Amino acid sequence: MSDLQPLTSYATVQTWLDGLRQHWGGDPERDDPERLEALEAFCRFAEKDPDAVIDECVQVRNGEKRIRAKGRRRYADLIAQFQSQVQGSRLRRAKWGNAVRSFLIHNGILLQAGLQAGERGDNPNPGAGEAPDSG
């Protein structure tokens, strides 16, 4: 990979930021600049620029854009590896991994990785949201 350009110059990063803005409101760059930091770190980890990451997860067949299952699987694994080597607390590792997942998701690559903030069994608040008149 040649050196990365400023991240916001990539079309897929713009798509991501637009998606975040449209879905969650606010200014994603200003509200949480760590997101871009996480994506940049991932790109260096994977040795791919953001557009190349997305490009490897899609293919065009018979004129239709499709998700490339192998590419998605590869990146799901790479994100998990990346997340595990992020410095800091488990929450910070999860945040950085999820920032990259969010980048893929807002570029149309459906990705579910399950609970990242804690193992099952760590839930601090069981019972919240129960129907008040259950039963």
Added chain:
Amino acid sequence: MEFKEVIGRRRSIRFFEPDRPVEREKIQTILEAARLASCAVNAHWAKAIVVERDQLSEEKLERLKTPVSALNIELAPVHIYWYADLSVVNRIQGSRLKELVDVGALAPTHGWSHKFVDEFVYPQVLRPMTEGPGYAVAAAADCGVTICQALLTAFDEGLGACLSAFNSAIAKELFQVPDEWVPLYCLALGYPAESWEAGGQRPRPPFEEQYFEGEHGHPFQRDQAVVEKLKQAKMIQRPATPNNPERTEEIKRLAERLGLPM
């Protein structure tokens, strides 16, 4: 809960309390409701395998995940895998229809008799049906009634639930599913981690676009007085709206709490 309110409160719940188990009694209640569902020729194609997530090894749970259902499978403490057993009609050969004759559900007033079942219904209608191309579709439609009854009962029991497709090849291997069973849906089950309102009733196509009177193209006229009555009965509830800030905040909170991407 009143019946109409159960219908009104049902939403596909996708955020479950991962650590709050579902009482066995509630699971049985859901299955009991399924068993009582209306079913063509009393065949009862619908079969279910209940799986407690925590009884599965991590490796098995991982294998069951699909890109779309991975999170539901992980969050929901209970999964109910639904199937249509296509072998049932030729196995029972009309015997359950004759049970209906015996208990007076199908009576001679409507032309029914044991002889009619044995000589006409099974050999001339049901058996050939099982060899026709539309058989699986008919059986699956029938199972839909059963699954819906289970689904609504889950909500009546204060649970949340969501139907989704599942990895049938892996499930077949893990749960020893017979070859004749056609996979339908997985009902993910658990206590909701989201509010029961979950943003409101989900968008639906206009009434008049779906239902007709007398002939296709002539919409069934929707009476607003009935609509108002159903609102009073809590069957028709506040609709979900795009970009609802309360819902957005709720999902943000859940994403942060459970560690999910946004």
